[in-house]
Amino acid sequence: MSRVLDPAPYDALLLLSFGGPEGPDDVVPFLENVTRGRGIPKERLKEVGQHYFLFGGVSPINDQNRALLDALRKDFADHGLGLPVYWGNRNWAPYLTDTLREMVADGRRRILVLATSAYASYSGCRQYRENLADALATLEAEGLELPKIDKLRHYFNHxxxxxxxxxxxxxxxxxxxxxxxxxxxxxxxxxxxxxxxxxxxxxxxxxxxxxxxxxxxxxxxxxxxxxxxxxxxxxxxxxxxxxxxxxxxxxxxxxxxxxxxxxxxxxxxxxxxxxxxxxxxxxxxxxxxxxxxxxxxxxxxxxxxxxxSATVGADPRFAAAVRELVLERAAVESGRAVERCALSALGPSHDLCPVGCCPARAPKPAAAGADSPYA
CATH class of the missing domain: 3.40.50.1400 (Rossmann fold)
Incomplete structure (x- = not known):
């Protein structure tokens, strides 16, 4: 891994996650966001929401993402990596589109995305990329200058x-x-x-x-x-x-x-x-x-x-892994040699999702891949 902590050409990291309700009144609207377009009745959503109501209507995921944000910002600061970290969700506040709009207003033009899913699948990768494309389409319709977005590779074996x-x-x-x-x-x-x-x-x-x-x-x-x-x-x-x-x-x-x-x-x-x-x-x-x-x-x-057993959460070693992945991708984009860290025989995953990777049943535009309309 290169020891030059240079994130160029990137000027921001976006933590992209699923989102979750933060109170009883949020549960059904959150589930409506998750299931939008599937025609599921509200009464059925209330039944599904009982899982959340058992915990006061609060999903722990948002606080866990806040902890991860803190861990990432601390690790970056401790190692002299001057890269701001933002947070956006697919299904609840802070919403992805709002966060991207904020990033554009802040002058961010090359954005790396860390998705809170380590493995390849439609719901764990391509759907996030589709959400990115939807958000970019909204910003384009608003006449905003679109940033270039790349997604960090799958980190399951880091x-x-x-x-x-x-x-x-x-x-x-x-x-x-x-x-x-x-x-x-x-x-x-x-x-x-x-x-x-x-x-x-x-x-x-x-x-x-x-x-x-x-x-x-x-x-x-x-x-x-x-x-x-x-x-x-x-x-x-x-x-x-x-x-x-x-x-x-x-x-x-x-x-x-x-x-x-x-x-x-x-x-x-x-x-x-x-x-x-x-x-x-x-x-x-x-x-x-x-x-x-x-x-x-x-x-x-x-x-x-x-x-x-516990999940990884905001473990400092995971935050350090994200830093390494950021620097790895920055080196690749800058044409510098880099050692890719992976433990197993499967080796490091691809940087750019190829055409046909984790296809949807109904094709939709997806950003940060070989088939992105926002290259």
Whole structure:
């Protein structure tokens, strides 16, 4: 990695996230934003919103993003990287379009985007790029000068993302009763998505059984399991499982579900389980409800000891990884040689999403890719 902390040609970093309600009155409007265009009745949204109402109508994701913003700004300042960091969301304030409008007013013309999703998929990458294109189209209609936007590559196998999760699993194992610790299985969890979306995730050459989405998650799970074995001397069995399924029941989604997996492990006599949510950057609502509430209730019903390891969140090593990724991309754009940091055989991901990468069912313009109308 180059030690010259030069972010040129970039003049700002945008943290782009999903967003979430910050009070009971926000829940249904937030869900209306998330499901816009799908024709879901408000009464159904109120039912879905019960997950949020259990936590006072507040999603933890916004506070977690504020913590990450603080961590990024501190890391950048501590290392002399003079790059301002902004924050915009897809589905709640601060909205992406408003933030981009602010950035243009501040004179930002070359913007790097950090999405709070580490893996390739339509919902985890291309949909963010579509939202960027929508926002740019709005600014263009307002007669504003459009900035050039690039997106940081997928960081699933960057050590600054992986190492905090390794330590989270080690802590969770240490919290288990000693008599069941060595026999514990690790359930690596991520968001379930339709199998058709998984199969077409990543570049076209990666399409097929599970696509890049499954392949990348298996890669991270293997990295963590190997590190745990090296540091404990115990080879814990593990499996990649899924959570947070939604949508019509007749449409195939990735399986097994975490609760079904816990039942299967209990039936096989497994003495304990560590749930490791590797598919999520922070402990937001889907982690707190689907794992800390539903899955833990299932484990209690079964009498199965479980622990849930922490996500990366605002860990300083993740903030440092973002700094390295910013400098890496700046070097590439400036034509300088750079070492790309990646732990696994899959290597570093692509800088520019190619044509056909994570396609949508209905084609829409997407920024920050080879097919961007805003090159």
């Amino acid at each position: 050590p600054g993302f992986v190492r905090p999760m390794v330590e989270g699993v080690l802590r969770s194992l240490a919290e288990l009763p000693e008599d069941v610790r060595d026999g514990a299985h690790i359930a690596f969890t991520t968001h379930s998505i339709p199998t058709s979306a998984a199969d077409t995730s990543g570049p076209v050459e990666d399409h097929g059984d599970g696509g890049a989405y499954v392949r990348q998650h298996l890669d991270v799970a293997r990295l963590i399991a190997d590190a745990v074995r090296e540091e404990t001397g115990v080879d814990h069995p593990w499996e990649l499982v899924y959570q947070s399924r939604s949508g019509a029941p007749h449409i195939p989604w990735l399986e097994p579900d975490i609760c079904d997996h816990l039942e299967e492990l209990h039936g096989a006599g497994v003495p304990a389980v560590v749930m490791a949510p590797i598919g999520f950057v922070s402990d937001h609502m889907e982690v707190m409800y689907d794992l800390d509430t539903e899955a833990k209730a299932k484990a209690e019903e079964l009498g199965l000891p479980v622990r849930r």
